[in-house]
Amino acid sequence: MLSNYLCEINPSVLTDFDQLIVVGDIHGDYESFQKIRSQFNPEKSYLIFLGDYADRGDRGVEVISGVQYLIRKFSNVIALKGNHEAYKDGQPTFTPCDLIHEANAKKNGWIEYYNNELKSFINQLYLAAVIPETALFLHGGISRRIRYLKDLRQPSKQTEIDVLWSDPFEGYGEYPNSRGIGVLFGRDISKNVCLRLDVKRIIRSHQPRKAKDKAHIEHCKRVITISSTTIYGGTPFILKLPTKHLDKAFDNIESFTEHLR
Ligand SMILES: [Mn+2]
Numbered sequence: 604m605l606s607n608y609l610c611e612i613n614p615s616v617l618t619d620f621d622q623l624i625v626v627g628d629i630h631g632d633y634e635s636f637q638k639i640r641s642q643f644n645p646e647k648s649y650l651i652f653l654g655d656y657a658d659r660g661d662r663g664v665e666v667i668s669g670v671q672y673l674i675r676k677f678s679n680v681i682a683l684k685g686n687h688e689a690y691k692d693g694q695p696t697f698t699p700c701d702l703i704h705e706a707n708a709k710k711n712g713w714i715e716y717y718n719n720e721l722k723s724f725i726n727q728l729y730l731a732a733v734i735p736e737t738a739l740f741l742h743g744g745i746s747r748r749i750r751y752l753k754d755l756r757q758p759s760k761q762t763e764i765d766v767l768w769s770d771p772f773e774g775y776g777e778y779p780n781s782r783g784i785g786v787l788f789g790r791d792i793s794k795n796v797c798l799r800l801d802v803k804r805i806i807r808s809h810q811p812r813k814a815k816d817k818a819h820i821e822h823c824k825r826v827i828t829i830s831s832t833t834i835y836g837g838t839p840f841i842l843k844l845p846t847k848h849l850d851k852a853f854d855n856i857e858s859f860t861e862h863l864r
Contacts, residue, residue, distance in 0.1 A: 625844070
């Protein structure tokens with residue numbers, strides 16, 4: 604159980620920091636994680652991770668313990684849940700789960716790792732974060748089910764699945780996702796959800812192949828996909844945006860893309 608699904612970021616707290624750093628999928632790429640850490644200044648940065656910390660790359664255990672350390676130590680670091688953090692009774696709801704093999708090789712076996720480390724990590728993850736009038740942050744996407752902020756504060760099981768698994772497509776309407784879970788959402792869905800939740804854009808990850816070298820912008824600039832992993836090649840990056848001119852910075856995102864190589 605997540606103790607709190609939606610992290611509502613107070614804009615006046617945010618402007619206590621110089622920059623907002625947003626991190627996409629890491630997928631066990633510990634080298635990229637270390638570079639992200641070196642970009643983070645606890646006094647000056649507010650840091651948001653968008654999920655998918657492990658699997659695919661071979662150092663998910665290390666990435667998770669690094670993120671765990673940051674969210675425990677700093678109130679200005681928050682981490683969202685990705686579909687690779689979705690487990691039910693110690694069983695992954697996705698395949699393949701490389702973290703099981705990693706935990707068996709590096710720790711005292713999967714069950715112990717899950718119960719003693721992973722579970723408490725997952726319990727600290729939010730499903731989404733919002734900066735009022737500015738941006739909604741989540742791992743995968745949205746659906747018609749999201750009509751009010753309360754749908755994210757108290758999400759139904761299906762809404763949670765939509766957020767973790769969905770992808771945007773360049774059309775209109777909403778269709779079943781070819782992943783077999785979540786939806787494909789069109790530009791009209793993005794427009795409506797942004798209007799109803801009073802944000803200008805949605806920042807997400809979940810498709811690192813689409814954002815190998817730079818942010819992928821679609822749906823009339825309302826949907827921005829980022830990636831912070833080398834697992835599919837390309838140059839991983841983070842967003843590093845000035846908190847005082849956040850809206851302007853989001854509209855000029857290339858200038859605030861910080862490559863990690
Ligand atoms: Mn994902």
